[in-house]
Amino acid sequence: xxxxxxxxxxxxxxxxxxxxxxxxxxxxxxxxxxxxxxxxxxxxxxxxxxxxxxxxxxxxxxxxxxxxxxxxxxxxxxxxxxxxxxxxxxxxxxxxxxxxxxxxxxxxxxxxxxxxxxxxxxxxxxxxxxxxxxxxxxxxxxxxxxxxxxxxxxxxxxxxxxxxxxxxxxxxxxxxxxxxxxxxxxxxxxxxxxxxxxxxx
Amino acid sequence: xxxxxxxxxxxxxxxxxxxxxxxxxxxxxxxxxxxxxxxxxxxxxxxxxxxxxxxxxxxxxxxxxxxxxxxxxxxxxxxxxxxxxxxxxxxxxxxxxxxxxxxxxxxxxxxxxxxxxxxxxxxxxxxxxxxxxxxxxxxxxxxxxxxxxxxxxxxxxxxxxxxxxxxxxxxxxxxxxxxxxxxxxxxxxxxxxxxxxxxxx
Numbered sequence: 001x002x003x004x005x006x007x008x009x010x011x012x013x014x015x016x017x018x019x020x021x022x023x024x025x026x027x028x029x030x031x032x033x034x035x036x037x038x039x040x041x042x043x044x045x046x047x048x049x050x051x052x053x054x055x056x057x058x059x060x061x062x063x064x065x066x067x068x069x070x071x072x073x074x075x076x077x078x079x080x081x082x083x084x085x086x087x088x089x090x091x092x093x094x095x096x097x098x099x100x101x102x103x104x105x106x107x108x109x110x111x112x113x114x115x116x117x118x119x120x121x122x123x124x125x126x127x128x129x130x131x132x133x134x135x136x137x138x139x140x141x142x143x144x145x146x147x148x149x150x151x152x153x154x155x156x157x158x159x160x161x162x163x164x165x166x167x168x169x170x171x172x173x174x175x176x177x178x179x180x181x182x183x184x185x186x187x188x189x190x191x192x193x194x195x196x197x198x199x200x201x
Numbered sequence: 202x203x204x205x206x207x208x209x210x211x212x213x214x215x216x217x218x219x220x221x222x223x224x225x226x227x228x229x230x231x232x233x234x235x236x237x238x239x240x241x242x243x244x245x246x247x248x249x250x251x252x253x254x255x256x257x258x259x260x261x262x263x264x265x266x267x268x269x270x271x272x273x274x275x276x277x278x279x280x281x282x283x284x285x286x287x288x289x290x291x292x293x294x295x296x297x298x299x300x301x302x303x304x305x306x307x308x309x310x311x312x313x314x315x316x317x318x319x320x321x322x323x324x325x326x327x328x329x330x331x332x333x334x335x336x337x338x339x340x341x342x343x344x345x346x347x348x349x350x351x352x353x354x355x356x357x358x359x360x361x362x363x364x365x366x367x368x369x370x371x372x373x374x375x376x377x378x379x380x381x382x383x384x385x386x387x388x389x390x391x392x393x394x395x396x397x398x399x400x401x402x
Contacts, residue, residue, distance in 0.1 A: 050302060066294040072293050099300050
């Protein structure tokens with residue numbers, strides 16, 4: 001059976017959990033206390049040398065890590081990943097956007113708010129990351145203004161990837177009120193069959 | 202013809218240029234002066250709302266952006282992207298690693314060294330990004346210790362993605378001397394047919 005190394009609060013872990021539920025694929029979930037070093041032990045580094053969750057243990061005993069690579073692998077050949085090459089590339093484009101321009105700002109600010117620590121780098125970077133987070137939301141708002149989903153007119157892993165930290169952005173103090181298209185899209189994603197909340201393991 | 206919006210010094214642009222040369226696909230290259238706002242004009246934002254190069258204009262007049270999504274699209278169906286689903290996912294895993302754990306540290310430090318500006322966030326973040334950059338190199342070194350290439354025993358876009366900023370890391374002050382497996386791999390990548398340097402447009 002698939003085994004997911006995870007942390008419930010993580011949007012990156014949630015991407016995989018949500019897709020596995022929607023694919024109706026059974027899996028075992030291993031919760032790692034990442035704020036107390038559980039993803040940096042020699043044992044876990046032998047699974048993911050980059051020391052991060054999620055990591056997925058496959059049926060053959062090998063590991064796949066990086067949330068967006070995991071959901072790409074699981075979704076390939078299903079309706080959750082478009083089949084046309086250009087639509088696939090556009091899904092990947094939005095997933096790269098998520099990891100580079102969205103997650104390091106919106107997810108990191110949320111984690112700093114949820115697990116406060118008074119350090120110089122946080123003091124300096126918090127307002128910068130907040131500004132970049134809003135810039136990412138603005139890009140999403142522009143794209144969703146005349147679209148129901150990110151790619152190909154249908155719900156896909158591009159939506160899952162971007163939903164993961166957008167729907168909890170308020171936990172990092174982001175105010176999404178004026179992002180009307182984003183809000184309508186959040187509701188559409190949450191209304192998909194077999195949707196689960198981030199709090200469900 | 203394909204049209205690439207690019208900046209010569211950019212490793213992200215170089216990924217696309219290098220692959221296009223190796224695929225022997227003709228393209229027109231548009232150099233944008235990104236340090237003087239050329240990627241943030243209304244005209245360019247209509248091509249890539251995220252305001253970054255590279256962006257590729259396709260034959261149908263539409264645009265694809267995010268370097269790793271572009272090279273995935275161009276490589277699909279060629280020997281530069283593995284064909285087995287799990288190898289493809291592993292290529293994507295390393296490309297996600299590149300965009301999240303490698304590029305924001307190694308490429309950003311290089312850009313700060315090449316285009317100096319005395320700001321508080323750079324003063325605070327430079328040593329942190331340098332440390333994270335070395336951590337990414339350590340992960341690469343461990344993986345390459347008993348492998349010639351990142352995925353499936355053959356040169357692929359995973360190598361291209363990671364080569365782009367690793368081979369110029371010294372321009373950001375990174376000392377790669379002790380990373381023997383990385384150095385051997387850099388030579389192997391540079392020795393591939395139709396390789397071009399980052400300085401070639």
